[in-house]
Amino acid sequence: MSTDTLEAPAVETVKMNGLQAINAALMEAMEADPKVLVLGEDIADREGGGVVGVTRGLSTKFGDLRVRSTPIAEQAIMGAAIGAAMAGYKPVAEIMLMNFTTVAMDMIVNHAAKLRFMSGGQSQVPLVIRTLTGAGNQTAGQHADFYEAWFCHTAGIKVVIPWTPADFKGLYLSAIQDPDPVIIVESGKTLFVPMDTPVNQGPIPIGKANVVMPGTDLTIVSYGQMMFTVMQAVEELGKAGVSVEVVDLRTISPWDKEAVLASTEKTGRLLVVHEAGRNFGPGAEIAATVQERLFGKLKAPVGRLGAPYCSVPFAKKLEDAFLVQPPEIVAEAQRLVAMG
Numbered sequence: 103m104s105t106d107t108l109e110a111p112a113v114e115t116v117k118m119n120g121l122q123a124i125n126a127a128l129m130e131a132m133e134a135d136p137k138v139l140v141l142g143e144d145i146a147d148r149e150g151g152g153v154v155g156v157t158r159g160l161s162t163k164f165g166d167l168r169v170r171s172t173p174i175a176e177q178a179i180m181g182a183a184i185g186a187a188m189a190g191y192k193p194v195a196e197i198m199l200m201n202f203t204t205v206a207m208d209m210i211v212n213h214a215a216k217l218r219f220m221s222g223g224q225s226q227v228p229l230v231i232r233t234l235t236g237a238g239n240q241t242a243g244q245h246a247d248f249y250e251a252w253f254c255h256t257a258g259i260k261v262v263i264p265w266t267p268a269d270f271k272g273l274y275l276s277a278i279q280d281p282d283p284v285i286i287v288e289s290g291k292t293l294f295v296p297m298d299t300p301v302n303q304g305p306i307p308i309g310k311a312n313v314v315m316p317g318t319d320l321t322i323v324s325y326g327q328m329m330f331t332v333m334q335a336v337e338e339l340g341k342a343g344v345s346v347e348v349v350d351l352r353t354i355s356p357w358d359k360e361a362v363l364a365s366t367e368k369t370g371r372l373l374v375v376h377e378a379g380r381n382f383g384p385g386a387e388i389a390a391t392v393q394e395r396l397f398g399k400l401k402a403p404v405g406r407l408g409a410p411y412c413s414v415p416f417a418k419k420l421e422d423a424f425l426v427q428p429p430e431i432v433a434e435a436q437r438l439v440a441m442g
Contacts (some may be wrong), residue, residue, distance in 0.1 A: 142196025
């Protein structure tokens with residue numbers, strides 16, 4: 103038989119959710135390298151394996167020296183993790199919720215992010231910071247904010263927000279081996295929706311976007327749990343005859359400029375959708391870059407959708423109004439397509 107007719111072998115997959123994918127990545131990394139440590143509040147099995155069970159089973163297998171439940175002290179968690187990283191370990195530190203990173207901002211921004219620069223490259227901080235956030239479950243203003251723009255603005259930190267279980271596993275494997283600090287944001291719904299995931303999912307490069315769906319009329323860029331909303335909107339747009347190319351950014355800093363620019367140049371239109379506040383959000387940086395690089399090639403101004411300039415509400419109706427919903431995406435996409 104001619105080799106030209108041979109098909110690539112099917113990839114064996116298994117249904118798993120984000121929780122299981124992260125657990126699998128941590129298990130694999132800890133088995134491969136005794137320098138990988140995990141620390142955070144209530145992460146040991148005697149406390150249930152973390153607030154949503156991500157680290158369940160790890161302390162039983164690897165012991166309390168490598169899986170450390172800490173006091174409720176975010177600054178202490180980060181200080182210990184930074185020290186361990188500088189001493190040659192590869193700590194994965196959990197800050198239970200992204201809002202609580204504010205307690206440890208000094209350690210994250212003034213120490214973890216800057217030590218490589220301030221030491222002239224002599225010190226490395228191979229640290230992974232895990233944190234959870236996202237509106238939709240009535241956890242309100244101190245538990246559900248997306249603050250990725252703060253960290254994207256901080257030189258020395260990589261910011262990763264996966265969507266699929268495959269991306270969770272692959273990006274965690276890469277982040278643990280990265281010589282610099284990486285913040286991985288686990289956004290609500292992404293942890294609980296099962297998807298087909300390659301059994302042998304390996305590392306996924308940090309900084310590379312994923313073109314989830316090809317299209318010709320409009321590019322939509324998003325990430326994290328907002329991808330679920332985008333995909334609902336894209337289904338409706340398809341029924342209306344609008345062909346959308348969907349780009350899952352996956353890494354917010356450094357973001358994949360080449361992929362976004364190539365897609366937008368092809369479609370001539372771009373809409374950026376994120377859960378974070380629209381004001382000063384990552385979409386503003388993406389929009390500015392695209393309009394600088396593709397000015398004269400765009401068929402419409404770059405569109406942006408994000409949360410309003412207010413705290414995350416508790417009341418369900420207000421929370422739903424706070425979040426970008428599929429009809430908003432459909433309306434904005436149709437507006438951009440109608441412009442030229």
